[in-house]
Amino acid sequence: MHIRLALSALTVVLLLSGFAASLPRFDAKPKQPNRLPNIILILIDDMGSADVGCYRSNSSASQLPPTPNIDRLAAEGIRFTNYYSAAPICSPSRVGLTTGDVPGKWRITSFLADRKHNRTCQQADFLDASAPSVARELKTAGYATAHFGKWHMGGGRDVDNAPGIRQYGFDEYASTWESPDPDLLLTSTDWIWAKSDSVKRWNRTAYFVDKTLDFLKRNSGKPCYINLWPDDVHTPWVPDEMTLNEFPKGTEKPREFKAVLAELDVQIGRLMAGLKALGVDDNTLVVFTSDNGALPTFQGSRSGTFRGSKLSLYEGGIRMPFIVRYPAQTPKGKVDSLSVLSAVDLLPTFVSLAGKKGSRSPGDGENRAAVLLGKPGVRKKPLFWEYGRNNESFRYPAGRDKSPNLAIREGNWKLLVNDDGSGTELYNLATDPSEQMDVSGQQPKLVGAMRPKLLAWRAGLAGE
Known part of the structure; x- marks a missing residue:
């Protein structure tokens, strides 16, 4: 008698558990399809x-x-x-x-x-x-x-x-x-x-x-x-x-x-x-x-x-x-x-x-x-820029805002130079993002490594 009652109770528990499992979970966030953004x-x-x-x-x-x-x-x-x-x-x-x-x-x-x-x-x-x-x-x-x-x-x-x-x-x-x-x-x-x-x-x-x-x-x-x-x-x-x-x-x-x-x-x-x-x-x-x-x-x-x-x-x-x-x-x-x-x-x-x-x-x-997506990471490649191949058709800003016509950023260092090798400037953007202090004279080894790389990059670009 006691065994039959225990089995009946167990059956009810199992049935209710199965029924509960089949109900929608309102406290759980529904799964979103894996859509491309x-x-x-x-x-x-x-x-x-x-x-x-x-x-x-x-x-x-x-x-x-x-x-x-x-x-x-x-x-x-x-x-x-x-x-x-x-x-x-x-x-x-x-x-x-x-x-x-x-x-x-x-x-x-x-x-x-x-x-x-x-x-x-x-x-x-x-x-x-x-x-x-x-x-x-x-x-x-x-x-x-x-x-x-x-x-x-x-x-x-x-x-x-x-x-x-x-x-x-x-x-x-x-x-x-x-x-x-x-x-x-x-x-x-x-x-x-x-x-x-x-x-x-x-x-x-x-x-x-x-x-x-x-x-x-x-x-x-x-x-x-x-x-x-x-x-x-x-x-x-x-x-x-x-x-x-x-x-x-x-x-x-x-x-x-x-x-x-x-x-x-x-x-x-x-x-x-x-x-x-x-x-x-x-x-x-x-x-x-x-x-x-x-x-x-x-x-x-x-x-x-x-x-x-x-x-x-x-x-x-x-x-x-x-x-x-x-x-x-x-x-x-x-x-x-x-x-x-x-x-x-x-x-x-x-x-x-x-x-x-x-x-x-x-x-x-x-x-x-x-x-x-929110995971900061260090850059591997340097960045290169050019602007101003001549004074005939390129416009420039006045005064101190006119820059040399080539630039490279590698890590926190940014070097600017003209394509004829003149006008070298070097800035540490971590400490001087406003580019007020040219430290090219204090960093000859760094200039010696970055300037040839930048000039070679410019030489490799298409011309006329």
């Missing part, structure tokens, strides 16, 4: 490091408008303090980012303009369509790809044979005047903007954000890679109709700059709200950076603690804001001051995050996927 690369035009609030020192904060939405990106992700563009001017910086190579390898040395200008800069008229491309690499990994914004890697003016944007691996695009495929809503005339444009100059960034969100919505079944490259905050500034009427060619005054930067920040906020509304926020990797430094700098305030500006190889021309936000993977509110990153790293890094084992071209960058 959407990747949105936001490339701002001529944004200095101190243009972003969270990168400012107290001394520059009062002169520049707040950027709460961009700051929120950093608060919800990782803010990097040692990221470099590939060049201190737009076209080569974009080529380095797109190809994973130093831009001189593809004969792009300055901003692309008409054929005569390009010849005097010893450069091609456009990026070779056979060059490696982030978008093309990610398409082979199953990504839908789009480019919305400024291109400036060929096309426009009298260059009428530049490859179309699709030839670089993009499924869709909408671009500005300096491209092979300008959007007619933005370019009603043969110039950067006009009163007759359907989308006015001050509404362009909103237009590109709308395009981005629409592309994500229409391609919800697959991962997306999107270049969101507004042409703000590049001069001349046209924040509204009143400014356009008063200054038909735009202005370079602080009041208009502040209005353009404030509107850009609003649109970054719209983008992030849109990602949440689409339900893709958690699985979208957003990278926010700039193509090169600011000009004008308003007495250096837009470059923050750094020396230099756009057109300079001092830090103010090439060390850029760089923020990564990817809620599914990255920690919040982290600052990485150890990892040295470059625009040429983005191609191999994005390829890795897309699940591919490697790109077809090894390139000049490093795979820094672990760094973007």
Whole structure:
């Protein structure tokens, strides 16, 4: 009798245990499918490091408008303090980012303009369509790809044979005047903007954000890679109709700059709200950076603690804001001051995050996927830059902001020199990020090791 009751009780316990096991666990987080991330690369035009609030020192904060939405990106992700563009001017910086190579390898040395200008800069008229491309690499990994914004890697003016944007691996695009495929809503005339444009100059960034969100919505079944490259905050500034009427060619005054930067920040906020509304926020990797430094700098305030500006190889021309936000993977509110990153790293890094084992071209960058996901790491390869092959067609900043035309960073050391071997300067960026104290005279062995390496690198680049 007692044995039968004990067995019956045991049976009930087992049945209840099985029933409980079959119930959903409301206290456990449901497993998410292993999805590839959407990747949105936001490339701002001529944004200095101190243009972003969270990168400012107290001394520059009062002169520049707040950027709460961009700051929120950093608060919800990782803010990097040692990221470099590939060049201190737009076209080569974009080529380095797109190809994973130093831009001189593809004969792009300055901003692309008409054929005569390009010849005097010893450069091609456009990026070779056979060059490696982030978008093309990610398409082979199953990504839908789009480019919305400024291109400036060929096309426009009298260059009428530049490859179309699709030839670089993009499924869709909408671009500005300096491209092979300008959007007619933005370019009603043969110039950067006009009163007759359907989308006015001050509404362009909103237009590109709308395009981005629409592309994500229409391609919800697959991962997306999107270049969101507004042409703000590049001069001349046209924040509204009143400014356009008063200054038909735009202005370079602080009041208009502040209005353009404030509107850009609003649109970054719209983008992030849109990602949440689409339900893709958690699985979208957003990278926010700039193509090169600011000009004008308003007495250096837009470059923050750094020396230099756009057109300079001092830090103010090439060390850029760089923020990564990817809620599914990255920690919040982290600052990485150890990892040295470059625009040429983005191609191999994005390829890795897309699940591919490697790109077809090894390139000049490093795979820094672990760094973007929150694990700081020491750089293995040195970084190289060039800008200014002659005094005929290259523009330079005034005074102390004009740098020698070659630079290398290796570890914490940065050496600058002219390509004829003159003008050597050496800085320890760990102790002197503002590049105020040239220690080349105190470090002859280091100069003797770095300078030949830099000059040999320059000698190996393509010429005319």
